[in-house]
Amino acid sequence: MGRRSIHTQEELRELIIAATTSIIDEAGIDGLSAREIAKHIGYSPGTLYNMFENLDDLLLIIEARLLDDLRQQLIEAAQNAPAHERLPRLAATYFEFTQNHPKRWSLLIEHRIPGNHPVPDWYEDKISSLLQPFEDVLDPILDADTSPETRRQHARTIWAGIHGLTSLSTANKLATITNHSGQVLIDDLVMTYLAGLQRSTSHGVSTAPQKEKR
Template sequence: MGSAERKQRQKAQLREQILAAARDIVVREGFRGLSMRKLADAVEYAPATLYLHFQNRDEIAQELCAGGFQELWSFLEPAASVADPLERLRVAAERYVRFGVSHPETYSFIFLEDPKITSAVLRGTPKEGGERSFHLLIGAFQELHTQGRLAPGADPQRLAEVLWAGLHGVVSLELTCSDFLQTPAEVLSASMLQSLLTGMLLPGSDARAARTPGS
């Protein structure tokens, strides 16, 4: 390996080390606890070294958030291969809630910590994980519309927004005040999806794919 390749590899390794240390800080203290000086102490480099890899603290925070959205998409991606759009929605909803409950730190810092960071990532280019996750839901509702299975006037985009808002609400409640919930998060999300589809599907459309777990 030549010296140029070795330097490039070392640079990439240090960048990943910085991001890993930043993630540890954010998990413990939130984005408010992340600073370049604290991060420099964690990786045992001078603060000036960090600026060779990242412009500022916000760039690091946004990269962490973007990585979290990519993790979310990786968790949801198996649902994209489900042929029937109703079953696809059920699987996506189930996996979304499972991701949030089983990865609470990641879910918290991409959705609950700093709305400015989350908005910057979702509006940025490339959008990747967040956009793919949302379009998974939109695509399923669009297919239902194309197949003539949605009630007249039903808007696939709006239905996807309603579903994501509901799923986010279930996960947020589970993470922040689970003692108040009498029903498991997975069952709540399935019941919510069932209610949404019951109101939006035309009579005769098969809603059984959105069944509540255990039913």
């Protein structure tokens, strides 16, 4: 039976988020339920639905905070670094962060909102914000006349490669296709892409990605 609240609404909300995050870090999302969360905080399961619309709403907030933490670490990783080291540092930070939070990262990859409920705009903004640090570190590498769209496309391509490899690594699926570690593959990806950009720039070749064929 739930106890009478001794917390403010904001305190209770943060208590629920912290308890849910702890459960996920320990056991993943399998078996996660309102009842399990309520048991951890000492309140009734119904208390959760006074604070959040549903369990998906709660999970999205945890994912958003994970993305905020990652973005901040990416920004800090590139600060005061020489231009040629910024992208490798971003990639290494991205990989290390996901390895330090494997179950929360798996939540980010695996969580699907059921039915026809759209993902909130603010959540999509969090995902998009991860691209900005990658765009920023490409500025000193690309030609000065490189268009913003070309820079964004390069950032998307690099991010997608790093994101895919980190996700395979946290899911323990890399071993089925290679003996190399995720960090080695990411280093290879980044250095190869950088070499291609620098070669194209030095030879006066356009660095714009090819347009999609229709």
